[in-house]
Amino acid sequence: MDYNILKKEIIDNIAIITISRPKALNALNTLFFNEMDSMIKELSNNKTVKAIIITGEGKAFVAGADIAEMVDKNSQEGSEFSRLGQNTFRSFGELDIPVIAAINGFALGGGLELAMGCDFRIASTKAKFGQPEVNLGLIPGYAGTQRLSRLVGMGDALYLLMTADMIGAEDALRIGLVQKVFEPEELLDECIKIAKNIASKGPNAIKKVKSVVRNGLEMGQIIGEELEAKEFGTLFGENSEGKEGMTAFLEKRKPEW
Ligand code: DAK
Numbered sequence: 103m104d105y106n107i108l109k110k111e112i113i114d115n116i117a118i119i120t121i122s123r124p125k126a127l128n129a130l131n132t133l134f135f136n137e138m139d140s141m142i143k144e145l146s147n148n149k150t151v152k153a154i155i156i157t158g159e160g161k162a163f164v165a166g167a168d169i170a171e172m173v174d175k176n177s178q179e180g181s182e183f184s185r186l187g188q189n190t191f192r193s194f195g196e197l198d199i200p201v202i203a204a205i206n207g208f209a210l211g212g213g214l215e216l217a218m219g220c221d222f223r224i225a226s227t228k229a230k231f232g233q234p235e236v237n238l239g240l241i242p243g244y245a246g247t248q249r250l251s252r253l254v255g256m257g258d259a260l261y262l263l264m265t266a267d268m269i270g271a272e273d274a275l276r277i278g279l280v281q282k283v284f285e286p287e288e289l290l291d292e293c294i295k296i297a298k299n300i301a302s303k304g305p306n307a308i309k310k311v312k313s314v315v316r317n318g319l320e321m322g323q324i325i326g327e328e329l330e331a332k333e334f335g336t337l338f339g340e341n342s343e344g345k346e347g348m349t350a351f352l353e354k355r356k357p358e359w
Contacts, residue, residue, distance in 0.1 A: 103144075106137070107123050108134075110145075115153075116151070116298060117145050117148075118155045119141060120157055121134070124158075124160030124161075127161070128158045128159065128164045128165065129168040129169070139193070142194070142197070151199065153199050154197070155203075155204050155294065156201065157290065158213075162206075163206055163209040163213050163216075164216055165210050166210045167187070167243070188243075191218075194221070195316050199308070200222075200312065203220040204289055204290055204293040205280065206229065206289060207230065212242075214232065218245075219244075222280075223281060224283075225274060225283050226283070227285055227286065231268065231269050231274045233250065233266065247263065258277045271283045306359075314333050318330065343359060
């Protein structure tokens with residue numbers, strides 16, 4: 103597929119997807135979602151890719167869903183547009199490899215929802231975060247109400263959703279919305295370092311960590327622990343990654359995955 107909005111670069115088995123529609127602050131339209139779905143499919147079929155970083159070009163990460171495209175939608179079309187985004191962002195969580203948001207600037211509305219669909223978020227000191235939908239008489243439509251409250255807790259989520267306040271990177275770090283903050287010129291290199299560090303671990307263990315945490319959050323504690331025990335066991339099979347990792351430790355050598 104030809105991509106108009108997305109750019110892809112692969113550095114040392116780490117794929118960097120840049121959302122590139124800077125004149126509209128990378129606002130998310132239908133073409134974006136179609137391209138992102140294809141890109142995710144393409145990358146998930148490429149077994150040499152060990153992690154994905156998503157970032158934005160220019161002064162925004164993503165300033166939200168494309169208001170110009172949304173304004174004429176009716177209720178049914180609004181729900182369809184909502185489901186399109188929900189499915190795309192959910193697909194990040196279903197991949198076996200980590201998906202990291204490198205938030206370079208504005209992450210507003212649908213842009214913050216995109217970032218929250220990623221496994222974790224690394225921000226530049228210039229990043230700004232908010233859910234300004236209520237300014238437009240809307241609520242988040244790409245799972246933002248659900249993900250924000252799970253990530254930062256109900257109080258901070260309702261504060262951000264009701265006030266539409268924009269917060270900076272330090273506040274985002276404080277409430278756990280992002281995990282690390284770097285100077286803008288260091289952001290991408292630091293994200294690549296983090297991705298390469300994860301890529302050096304047991305790939306099957308990384309895949310299981312991701313699925314057990316993500317699926318476990320949707321279950322009660324006891325059922326989640328049962329899932330953990332089951333997946334833990336799968337890492338102990340003969341010739342398994344776990345056996346190799348533990349043997350390598352005891353033999354004082356690097357594991358070969
Ligand atoms: N959509 C379309 N165009 C946008 C945009 C957006 N979200 N954000 C910015 N732009 C465009 C501006 O219109 C402007 O275009 P021109 O006038 O140059 O043609 C260009 O990008 C540059 O923006 P500004 O001139 O405004 O730049 P500033 O630096 O002055 O301000 C800003 C930056 C980020 C503070 C400002 O642009 C802004 O407030 N933008 C809107 C932010 C916003 O409200 N975002 C949330 C969008 S609502 C749902 C599905 C999804 C959602 C809701 C429901 N369902 C289907 C139910 C999600 C909703 C949203 O994400």
